[in-house]
Amino acid sequence: MQQGGSSYPSCSSTSDCFSLTHLSAAQCGSENLSEPEKSEVRANNTSTELSRMRSLVMFYLSYLLCVCLGLSCVICVYVWNSQWLGGFSWDGSFLQFNWHPVLMVTGLVVVYGIAAVMYRIPLTWGQNKLPWKLLHAVLMLIALVLSVVGLCAVFDYHNAKNIPNVYSLHSWIGIVATALFAMQWAFGATAFLLPCSPLSLRKLLKPVHVWFGGSVVFLSIAACISGINEKLFFDLKENTTGSQHYRELPPEAVLGNALGVLIVAFGLVVLMILSNHKWQRPDSRTGDLAYAPLLQEENE
Amino acid sequence: MQQGGSSYPSCSSTSDCFSLTHLSAAQCGSENLSEPEKSEVRANNTSTELSRMRSLVMFYLSYLLCVCLGLSCVICVYVWNSQWLGGFSWDGSFLQFNWHPVLMVTGLVVVYGIAAVMYRIPLTWGQNKLPWKLLHAVLMLIALVLSVVGLCAVFDYHNAKNIPNVYSLHSWIGIVATALFAMQWAFGATAFLLPCSPLSLRKLLKPVHVWFGGSVVFLSIAACISGINEKLFFDLKENTTGSQHYRELPPEAVLGNALGVLIVAFGLVVLMILSNHKWQRPDSRTGDLAYAPLLQEENE
Structure with a gap:
């Protein structure tokens, strides 16, 4: 059942539930309150406003950190594969393999992560949701295409070298992450973009969609860490021409480890x-x- | 500010906030409502009760799944290291290394995870919180001690074989997870167990404590997946006596991958x-x- 004056779907702690304090006062009819009660309501409103501003500032700082970390990941994986590992090609050689880490980190981790948190940007709340839904779906589709091309790169490389596919734990987790992502995209587009999908179904499925979205982040990062670890052990062996062993932590190892971090x-x-x-x-x-934005609502 | 008739600190969607619907009715004084309004309140209460029971059943099913998966992880890692990898010892040999995966999976993953979700068991809500806090702290301490002994096993093994410590991405993530866990334990014991710690501080720190707790799960699982992957590549090489390569997926590889999953x-x-x-x-x-339990509160 919707609460009286507005809809605030969620709160995670007593202090988060400030909006509901406000709603209860409104529901009970604040015009019937005595003077001390009215000043208490005004004090609560000021405290609520401060809490919201603090929350906004914290969000934008976190979002900035998220974007900076994402860009650093993309730069780091690109520099590693282009400068240390010889660059890129699509000829079945190890240069084709190099597309795999770049595309998986860019698609399955960074573009995916940025698209996942897109709805949280308060600036978008005052606007029609449909364009943001489409942007979310398009960004996720870009992430999915990059991930699938990244998988094709490693499958082609393995086939060219007669190496079996999907035997390591890294590949099992990575394949599950990409398959879950593909299902999540198809399921999300059907449930949340098709006009025939009922609102009640969307409300029911939304927490499931968000939770599976978080699971893909969890799986993709476990796959990335195991993949980078495996790649550094493969590449940085003793007795290979001019290269130091991983355990000596040469610059390439530090770069790979830093990418993982x-x-x-x-x-x-x-x-x-x-x-x-x-x-x-x-x-x-x-x-x-x-959608009516959180701050605008108070001014109307 | 606490809500009038009770305290329900959190809700994650409109449907989750059922308790607040009930509270708003109570705050406004349900005895002043008309007959149709009263029957609406009664219908809401029945729906609330059903929703709570559904939530309880879902919790216990998830908890059962959690315990079964945890036990399977412990059995699987023990069988792998005792049956396939030669068992255990504390003599600087590879048999000492075998303690590492067993203790890290048992301590940093399973005991930690079980201790983390302990507060969610509704059966414990009607009782004094202190014994549960102590049990949570003791279980976490056991998990921490197992993890530290697990780290000592691998450090001792490396030192005996003159292998440098903490160079791989797996070790970086694992060390960060264990260090964060140790800080989390010390911080949690100080903030939530010492009687001199003020209630306001506890309320402020609780979401931070829960969030860092979840981060340790995330880091420890990324460390485990990369560690198992690395171990299988190390152990299952071509041309070693009688063993198949990892890429041929011998039974040991399937067991190791299954443990990761x-x-x-x-x-x-x-x-x-x-x-x-x-x-x-x-x-x-x-x-x-x-603490007053969710269901008991209605009967009082």
């Missing part, structure tokens, strides 16, 4: 943004396509 | 239980040490 930090920031219910886009009373 | 599944279930705000222990009006 950046990916984990990016994943943690994405999951923190997704799990903070204060930062969720508030549902609207007017349906699924239009 | 079980660990990821366990981590996802733990994070799902932690992130579901319907399943959070409700805060009490009477302070931090005593």
